[in-house]
Amino acid sequence: MNETIERGFEEMVEWRRYLHRNPELSYQEKETSAFVAGKLESFGIEVRRNVGGYGLIGTVKGSLPGRTVALRADMDALPIAEESGAEYASLREGVMHACGHDGHTAALLGAARYFAEKRERLRGEVRLLFQASEEVCPGGAMPLIENGALEGVDAVYGVHLWTPMPAGTAASVAGPMMASTDEFFIDIAGRGGHGGMPHETVDSIVAASALVMQLQTVVSRSVDPLKPAVVSIGTINGGFAQNVVAEKTRITGTVRTFDEDTRLLIRGRIEDMSLRIAESYGASASVEYLVGYPALVNDASETERFFRVAPAALPGFRIETAKPLMPAEDFAYYLREKPGCFMLVGAGNSEKGFVHPHHHPRFDFDESAMKAAASLLIAMAESVFEEEI
Structure with missing residues (x-):
C-alpha cells in the first residue's frame, strides 16, 4: 500500500464523510465540484472548472518529460432516502451517496495530492477527471471528452469500490466487463369502453400483457445463447377503474448486452414485436427506445498491467479475474x-455491517478500501510513466 496514502488516510476519510453528508444529484453537483476544486487548488494543482456541466479537469505536469495518464472518479449521488444510521449520514432529504462515488472522489483526491507532492520527480503528466452525472444518461463522461x-x-x-467483494480484494477482466444499458417505453393504444361489454372495445391491457410475455422470448429465442443479454420489464400501467376497459397501457423496461450486434438485434425485435402483437389484438403501438451507455470494454494490454501491478501495489490482497457485470458505467x-x-x-465487510448492495438505502462501505483504490490508481499511472517514450 502506498505510504503517502497511508499517512493521509484520516484526511481522506474526512473528505469522504463531508461529501457523504452533502450529496448532490446528477447534473446538480455545484457544491461538490467547488469542494473538490478547492482541494485540488490547495494542493497546487491547475484546475479547469465547470467542464461540460460541473465536471473538473485537474492537471499535474511533471518536471520530466513522459507519458500522460488520465485518472477518473465520479461525484454524483442518487435520489434515495438514507437509512444507514451512520453519524455521517446524508443531511439532504431524499438524496444519498448510495454507490460509493463519495469514496471514489476522496480516493482520487488522495492520489492527486500524492502526484502534486511528487511533481518535481514526476516523469509525465497526470490528468485528473472528476466527473459529474454518471448515474443518469447521457452522463458526464462525453462532455469531459468533448x-x-x-x-x-x-x-x-x-476504480469502483464494490461491496459485493470483501475488503482486501481487487479485480478486473480484459474485454467486456460491464453491460450497455438501453431503455424502452411502449405505449399500447386500444379502444376503451364498458367492462361489461368487452366485445365493443379493444383492450390495451390484454394486448400489453401478451406483449410482456412475448418479450420474454427475445433473449431465449433470438439471441445467441453464448452472448449474455437481459430484457427486463420494469413497469406496466394501464386503466383507472375495475369496470372500464383501458384504452391505453404503457410498458417500460431495460436492455443489457455486451456487444453491439446483440444490442441492435434486441432493439429490432422489441420494436417489431410491439407493433405486430398490438396489431394482432386490434390495437396500435408506439415505441420510444433510448440508447444509453455502451458496454465497458477493458483493453487487453492494460488489463494485463493491472494483474502485473496490483499484487505489489496491494500487498496481501487477493487479486481476481472479475466476472462481467450487467450494471452499466459511462x-x-x-x-x-x-x-x-x-x-x-472490494469494499464489503460483513463484520462491520457493510453488506448492503449498491443503490440500497442502507448502503455503506469499508473506508479502508479507499486506500487501496488510491494506491492502485497511483501504481497504474506510475507503471506507465516508467515505460520508454
Whole structure:
C-alpha cells in the first residue's frame, strides 16, 4: 500500500464523510465540484472548472518529460432516502451517496495530492477527471471528452469500490466487463369502453400483457445463447377503474448486452414485436427506445498491467479475474477513445455491517478500501510513466 496514502488516510476519510453528508444529484453537483476544486487548488494543482456541466479537469505536469495518464472518479449521488444510521449520514432529504462515488472522489483526491507532492520527480503528466452525472444518461463522461479531457492521453484508469467483494480484494477482466444499458417505453393504444361489454372495445391491457410475455422470448429465442443479454420489464400501467376497459397501457423496461450486434438485434425485435402483437389484438403501438451507455470494454494490454501491478501495489490482497457485470458505467466512453482499464476494489465487510448492495438505502462501505483504490490508481499511472517514450 502506498505510504503517502497511508499517512493521509484520516484526511481522506474526512473528505469522504463531508461529501457523504452533502450529496448532490446528477447534473446538480455545484457544491461538490467547488469542494473538490478547492482541494485540488490547495494542493497546487491547475484546475479547469465547470467542464461540460460541473465536471473538473485537474492537471499535474511533471518536471520530466513522459507519458500522460488520465485518472477518473465520479461525484454524483442518487435520489434515495438514507437509512444507514451512520453519524455521517446524508443531511439532504431524499438524496444519498448510495454507490460509493463519495469514496471514489476522496480516493482520487488522495492520489492527486500524492502526484502534486511528487511533481518535481514526476516523469509525465497526470490528468485528473472528476466527473459529474454518471448515474443518469447521457452522463458526464462525453462532455469531459468533448472538452479535451483525453487529448494527448496515453492511458485512462478508473476504480469502483464494490461491496459485493470483501475488503482486501481487487479485480478486473480484459474485454467486456460491464453491460450497455438501453431503455424502452411502449405505449399500447386500444379502444376503451364498458367492462361489461368487452366485445365493443379493444383492450390495451390484454394486448400489453401478451406483449410482456412475448418479450420474454427475445433473449431465449433470438439471441445467441453464448452472448449474455437481459430484457427486463420494469413497469406496466394501464386503466383507472375495475369496470372500464383501458384504452391505453404503457410498458417500460431495460436492455443489457455486451456487444453491439446483440444490442441492435434486441432493439429490432422489441420494436417489431410491439407493433405486430398490438396489431394482432386490434390495437396500435408506439415505441420510444433510448440508447444509453455502451458496454465497458477493458483493453487487453492494460488489463494485463493491472494483474502485473496490483499484487505489489496491494500487498496481501487477493487479486481476481472479475466476472462481467450487467450494471452499466459511462467510463465505457473513455475506453472507446483510449486504452485503459476499469478496476473493482472490494469494499464489503460483513463484520462491520457493510453488506448492503449498491443503490440500497442502507448502503455503506469499508473506508479502508479507499486506500487501496488510491494506491492502485497511483501504481497504474506510475507503471506507465516508467515505460520508454
